[in-house]
Amino acid sequence: MDEGSPMTRKQDEARMEALFRRHYRDVAAYVRRRAEPDLVEDVVAETFLVAWRRLDKMPDDARPWLLAVARKTLSTQRRAGARRRSLLSKLAAQPLPQATEAQGDLGVADALARLSERDREAITLVAWDGLSPNEAAVVVGQSAVAFRVRLHRAKRRLRQRIDASSTAHEFTAGELRLTEGELDR
Amino acid sequence: MTDEALLELVRRADPVHGVGEPPVALLNRVLASPRSGAVRPRRLSRRRTVLLACAVAAAIVPLTALAAVNHWWFLQTGAGLPRPGQQPTVVTRGSWSGHRWTLVAYPSKHFAGTTNGPNGLCWGVTFSGPAPPSRYGNMFYGGMPHGVDDGMACGSLVGIRKPKPVADLKEVGDPIPTAVVAWSLSAAHGYPSWISGVVVPTATHVAVRWPARKAQPPGILASPPVVVRAATFPARVAGYRVRLFAARLPAELSRHTRTASVTSLPSRISGTNRSGRVVACDWAAGVLPLSSCRP
Numbered sequence: 001m002d003e004g005s006p007m008t009r010k011q012d013e014a015r016m017e018a019l020f021r022r023h024y025r026d027v028a029a030y031v032r033r034r035a036e037p038d039l040v041e042d043v044v045a046e047t048f049l050v051a052w053r054r055l056d057k058m059p060d061d062a063r064p065w066l067l068a069v070a071r072k073t074l075s076t077q078r079r080a081g082a083r084r085r086s087l088l089s090k091l092a093a094q095p096l097p098q099a100t101e102a103q104g105d106l107g108v109a110d111a112l113a114r115l116s117e118r119d120r121e122a123i124t125l126v127a128w129d130g131l132s133p134n135e136a137a138v139v140v141g142q143s144a145v146a147f148r149v150r151l152h153r154a155k156r157r158l159r160q161r162i163d164a165s166s167t168a169h170e171f172t173a174g175e176l177r178l179t180e181g182e183l184d185r
Numbered sequence: 186m187t188d189e190a191l192l193e194l195v196r197r198a199d200p201v202h203g204v205g206e207p208p209v210a211l212l213n214r215v216l217a218s219p220r221s222g223a224v225r226p227r228r229l230s231r232r233r234t235v236l237l238a239c240a241v242a243a244a245i246v247p248l249t250a251l252a253a254v255n256h257w258w259f260l261q262t263g264a265g266l267p268r269p270g271q272q273p274t275v276v277t278r279g280s281w282s283g284h285r286w287t288l289v290a291y292p293s294k295h296f297a298g299t300t301n302g303p304n305g306l307c308w309g310v311t312f313s314g315p316a317p318p319s320r321y322g323n324m325f326y327g328g329m330p331h332g333v334d335d336g337m338a339c340g341s342l343v344g345i346r347k348p349k350p351v352a353d354l355k356e357v358g359d360p361i362p363t364a365v366v367a368w369s370l371s372a373a374h375g376y377p378s379w380i381s382g383v384v385v386p387t388a389t390h391v392a393v394r395w396p397a398r399k400a401q402p403p404g405i406l407a408s409p410p411v412v413v414r415a416a417t418f419p420a421r422v423a424g425y426r427v428r429l430f431a432a433r434l435p436a437e438l439s440r441h442t443r444t445a446s447v448t449s450l451p452s453r454i455s456g457t458n459r460s461g462r463v464v465a466c467d468w469a470a471g472v473l474p475l476s477s478c479r480p
Binding site: 051 | 186188191192195196197198199201204208211215216218220460
């Protein structure tokens with residue numbers, strides 16, 4: 001990629017700065033919801049570095065594109081062995097937000113945490129990141145129609161989880177348990 | 186509950202409440218970084234590195250050496266089992282009463298003693314130690330394994346799947362394409378008895394149930410119903426989207442008289458997914474409707 005003339009460089013810097021100021025909060029929030037605090041800064045920085053390098057290919061609607069980059073960066077971090085504990089997994093063990101308790105529905109966060117990662121992603125992109133289904137489809141690299149179907153199913157399963165949250169039976173990962181006998185492992 | 190009400194509930198569970206001002210330092214760092222150049226050389230991920238190392242190891246380490254190092258008796262000539270089509274993989278390891286064991290799986294070149302039979306997956310528990318038994322005593326099996334021999338079972342399963350429609354399913358004549366759980370029970374003198382098996386990839390746990398039993402001579406005592414639960418692990422064998430499990434059996438299900446054996450067969454084996462939903466349901470002679478395994 002050619003950096004071009006000084007004038008072009010100035011224009012690109014101005015454009016990048018505008019992009020950064022406009023979308024930093026969305027990207028940072030997206031990453032914070034899905035990564036450990038110590039990873040957030042790196043992932044956000046990497047996302048904007050990619051944006052800087054590919055500024056000439058940036059679509060007009062930059063937010064889904066940026067979140068897609070952040071998503072890939074997070075995925076790479078995971079594959080690279082970066083330790084990552086999802087905030088979502090903590091939710092099930094934490095007291096729920098007051099507003100939720102006030103409604104008498106104690107199972108939302110727990111039900112959300114019990115969803116598959118795929119379902120959870122569909123719902124949280126819309127509910128937490130405030131994306132439209134079409135924008136969320138860009139983030140996950142699906143067609144809009146496919147994402148709408150995915151979202152519909154995810155919402156249906158979330159409703160089922162919420163309904164069943166009081167009776168759901170959960171196994172602990174890696175657990176080996178005998179209800180009778182005195183076995184160890 | 187409407188879609189909007191549902192999403193509103195989810196919004197209230199959002200763990201992030203506000204993000205600070207965009208940090209100028211980060212922006213400056215980005216702007217100071219070079220845009221041109223050069224695509225960075227692609228580094229090998231840890232996973233790729235491990236796979237590469239495994240491929241290299243597979244090329245240079247003969248199976249006989251692996252057999253000796255790991256006490257994998259099934260690789261020895263004359264073990265009576267299908268020869269591996271590729272190097273066996275360790276699915277998981279554990280220890281029962283001080284006996285360290287390994288759950289191993291491999292794709293076979295052929296099984297059931299034939300030289301031209303279909304390829305299959307073999308799995309089994311092997312014990313390590315200074316003097317592991319070359320044979321583990323009696324073995325029962327259900328689901329669909331073929332070519333069972335002592336501590337190992339093999340079957341022509343390739344990504345076993347959930348039968349459809351499950352509601353109308355009673356017993357299946359040919360269990361191979363419809364099995365959802367395949368299992369084997371094993372017992373050996375001086376070792377705990379155990380069950381191992383294969384289950385559909387959506388089942389993260391299995392529960393094996395034995396019915397209550399009346400006292401029967403010789404040496405079989407009455408016992409209440411027994412349920413053994415075990416986590417499942419991915420097979421890590423190319424081409425097989427299945428999960429494997431191994432679990433020790435309670436002492437009351439083992440009989441160590443002249444020969445070690447398991448005293449009774451399970452009445453039901455169920456697989457559950459991460460949500461606790463039943464996704465597989467078998468018994469000793471075939472597949473059951475999923476409703477049979479619901480509590």
